[in-house]
Amino acid sequence: MKGLVAAVEPPFSALFLYGSHARGDAHESSDVDVLQVTPAHRAPYSVGRVNVTCYTFEQLLRIARRGGLFARHLIEEATPLVDPEDMLGALKSTYVHPLDYGGVKKEVYGCAPLLDVTESEFNDNAVGLSSLATYLIRTYFYATAFDQGARSFSMEHILELVGQRRARLILLEVRSQLNFPKFRTARTLFEEITGAVCKRVEGSLEAFIVNASAQNELAMILGLRLLARGRPFTYDALLDLEL
Amino acid sequence: MPESLAFIGDIHADSVRLSALLRKIEGRRLVFLGDYIDHGPNSSGVLELLIDIGKRDQDAVFLSGNHEIGLLAFLSGKLSFLEYAWMGGLSTIRSYIGEARKDVRQELIAAVPASHCEFLSNCVPFFETEQLVACHAGINPARPESREIAEIVLGRHPSLFNDGLHLDKLVVCGHYLQKTLTPFVSNGVVCLNTGCGTIEGPATALLYPEMTVLHG
Numbered sequence: 001m002k003g004l005v006a007a008v009e010p011p012f013s014a015l016f017l018y019g020s021h022a023r024g025d026a027h028e029s030s031d032v033d034v035l036q037v038t039p040a041h042r043a044p045y046s047v048g049r050v051n052v053t054c055y056t057f058e059q060l061l062r063i064a065r066r067g068g069l070f071a072r073h074l075i076e077e078a079t080p081l082v083d084p085e086d087m088l089g090a091l092k093s094t095y096v097h098p099l100d101y102g103g104v105k106k107e108v109y110g111c112a113p114l115l116d117v118t119e120s121e122f123n124d125n126a127v128g129l130s131s132l133a134t135y136l137i138r139t140y141f142y143a144t145a146f147d148q149g150a151r152s153f154s155m156e157h158i159l160e161l162v163g164q165r166r167a168r169l170i171l172l173e174v175r176s177q178l179n180f181p182k183f184r185t186a187r188t189l190f191e192e193i194t195g196a197v198c199k200r201v202e203g204s205l206e207a208f209i210v211n212a213s214a215q216n217e218l219a220m221i222l223g224l225r226l227l228a229r230g231r232p233f234t235y236d237a238l239l240d241l242e243l
Numbered sequence: 244m245p246e247s248l249a250f251i252g253d254i255h256a257d258s259v260r261l262s263a264l265l266r267k268i269e270g271r272r273l274v275f276l277g278d279y280i281d282h283g284p285n286s287s288g289v290l291e292l293l294i295d296i297g298k299r300d301q302d303a304v305f306l307s308g309n310h311e312i313g314l315l316a317f318l319s320g321k322l323s324f325l326e327y328a329w330m331g332g333l334s335t336i337r338s339y340i341g342e343a344r345k346d347v348r349q350e351l352i353a354a355v356p357a358s359h360c361e362f363l364s365n366c367v368p369f370f371e372t373e374q375l376v377a378c379h380a381g382i383n384p385a386r387p388e389s390r391e392i393a394e395i396v397l398g399r400h401p402s403l404f405n406d407g408l409h410l411d412k413l414v415v416c417g418h419y420l421q422k423t424l425t426p427f428v429s430n431g432v433v434c435l436n437t438g439c440g441t442i443e444g445p446a447t448a449l450l451y452p453e454m455t456v457l458h459g
Contacts, residue, residue, distance in 0.1 A: 041329065202343060202344060202345065203344055203345030203346075204345050204346065204347070206324045206343070206347045207343035207344055207345050207346075207347055208343075209328065209333065210333055210336050210337060210340075210343035210347055211337075211342055211343055213328075213333040213334070213337065214337060220333065224325060224328055224329065227324070227325050228325055
């Protein structure tokens with residue numbers, strides 16, 4: 001636990017372990033998932049096998065009020081590493097259980113154009129696109145499974161419930177091999193399970209983000225993250241300008 | 244007797260709340276504290292309103308906020324799409340071009356009227372009298388004499404909100420979101436960013452020298 005806290009780049013107001021290591025069903029190959037509560041927007045990053053996701057506390061509260069899956073994941077399974085202000089308790093008391101996760105599925109469906117890339121575009125950002133495909137597929141499965149009464153965020157349990165055990169290998173390979181054929185396989189799986197077509201009508205990712213921002217916050221944020229390619233981007237850019 | 248002023252805090256593209264607030268203010272010199280655009284739904288509409296006010300009222304003062312500088316920087320290519328988007332600029336882009344097709348920056352350049360660019364370029368960094376200084380981000384308490392844009396428009400000075408802060412002049416600013424949706428008012432500092440256009444807060448004005456607060 002101490003090693004995990006040391007791996008995180010400050011500042012943070014709380015740190016939580018979640019995912020398989022928090023549930024206790026991690027394999028040797030499982031990554032370690034950590035949530036870092038940050039004072040300002042920050043891109044996710046990795047330190048070795050530790051994947052650090054960053055949210056501000058206000059963002060988490062907003063997700064909890066909307067009954068978002070990520071907030072549910074945290075309140076059901078997260079283990080505090082550092083939480084002096086009991087943010088986990090605040091999330092639990094704020095969380096509003098939705099009637100169903102149809103809204104999440106609709107947002108994921110609307111992200112399909114983000115996966116419309118050529119091989120050379122993929123090679124330009126293989127890590128970002130592979131993890132995006134995995135994220136969208138997993139989120140769609142979570143939403144489907146919890147509408148069917150799932151009890152755990154364990155992916156094996158989820159895949160069993162939605163009758164998609166074959167997807168486990170696809171999800172593993174797309175992230176471990178980072179090549180275009182595996183990405184295409186994952187994209188086909190995404191199209192099969194969601195019924196969406198991965199086709200972008202806009203002539204650029206920027207244009208898609210502008211249009212998506214009117215009605216699909218998930219597509220907007222994931223599009224911006226793709227564009228950032230893991231680089232942090234902050235308001236401070238303005239201070240670098242010659243004025 | 245000091246001049247009767249009305250300071251107006253961050254608007255962030257909420258033309259409805261801005262109009263409601265302005266209907267409550269009469270017979271005063273208006274000093275707008277910047278951040279007219281981004282986040283909210285109607286950046287172009289807010290600028291139209293302000294340009295109209297400027298035509299009718301030559302004494303009105305329009306200060307620059309970091310978002311006004313951000314839009315100009317995006318238009319001139321000094322700020323990337325990503326950086327401007329992250330500032331809350333996507334809604335501004337949509338308010339001008341409707342649907343984006345490909346080259347967002349070029350489409351925006353083509354859609355923003357020259358009068359809007361002129362208005363943005365003519366916004367000033369501060370307004371100062373013997374009694375007070377008004378600027379978007381407030382002055383830096385460690386360098387109270389500085390009027391550099393990097394400090395008073397783009398900077399962040401959380402120590403303005405410290406207890407016991409002593410400054411020679413009243414500082415009137417916006418910029419620092421007051422999550423309570425009510426303005427911060429102390430003996431030396433007033434902050435009028437009450438979440439208009441960002442967290443569904445009101446547009447807020449301070450009537451000076453009475454120190455009365457109005458909401459729209």
